[in-house]
Amino acid sequence: MDIRIIKNFPMGIKEQIKRQIKTMIEDGSLTAGEMLLSARDMGIFLNIHRNTVASVYKELEQEGFLNVIKGSGTFVRNIVPKKNSGQLKKIFNLAYDHAVQSGFEAESINDFFITGLLEKSRDTLKGGKAILIDCNYEVLETLDEKIKNQCDIESHFMLIQDIEKFPEKFIKRSEEYNLIICGMNHMEELKRAVPDLPVETIGFMIKTDFQIMNQIMQLPAGTSVGYCCISKKSSKAFFKTFMLSSGSSLSRIHVGIDDTKALRFMLESCDIIFATHYVYNTLVENFPTEKKIYRVDLDIDPGNLDFIISRLKKGGAL
Structure with a gap:
């Protein structure tokens, strides 16, 4: 497994490792069931602390890319490779090589690419306004953070128990938003409290252990x-x-x-x-x-999260 770390890169070492492993799984370079080096061995190989690698493995497990089994090892989960990743890589390589041939230094190119991605994100990842519903704020904070890592939305939290007590307040508030995202376990409760939901509603699921x-x-x-x-x-x-x-x-x-x-x-x-x-x-x-x-350990189902993000990007823009 070819992982490279650039010490003076604008992106931190942990994120560099995570993104490279994730990309190799998405493009099929790492296949389902393949065993990765242990956190200790990967740390020695990359000359970094084993805890950094362990943290990367844990986050990728939570996102559905790896399966960490105590006493056995860390394995790649069955992930459908992303389409056209090879074509996208060629486009990127052509742009990067052209910048180098034009006389720009690698550090300047790296800084510009990262800054450019951030600027583009502000224009392309708008997701509008959404109400997030569950029975406790901890779950809503987790969902909100995961969504905002990929999509720029204005969000408002509401507890299902409050909606059951004050449905009129919820209806009035929801008129200001264009999407409701509710925990699947509370969909029936929401529909009983508000039979005619005023805006489109989609559900999210907690990943089963x-x-x-x-x-x-x-x-x-x-x-x-x-x-x-x-x-x-x-x-x-x-x-x-x-x-x-x-x-x-x-x-x-x-x-x-x-x-x-x-x-x-x-x-x-x-x-x-x-x-x-x-x-x-x-x-x-x-x-x-x-x-x-x-x-x-509970987390948002990765496939469900992808659907939510795609729905926000398609129909959420104001």
């Missing part, structure tokens, strides 16, 4: 399972998929990290506990227990 899902499926009937997130509502929403995977054979308790009494009851009553990454550290540090607590 299949390892945790399979673990829950293996639990024997009658096992008492605790689920913990920001609130009781978000706990039910996040683990809805997991509940479906295990049928009705388990006894479940859903708890929010904001309810101390319910937390203590869960810790006393449940055989096993699953906590989202939003609350895992708080739960473990403040409520010591001998019960096993599993961390569930």
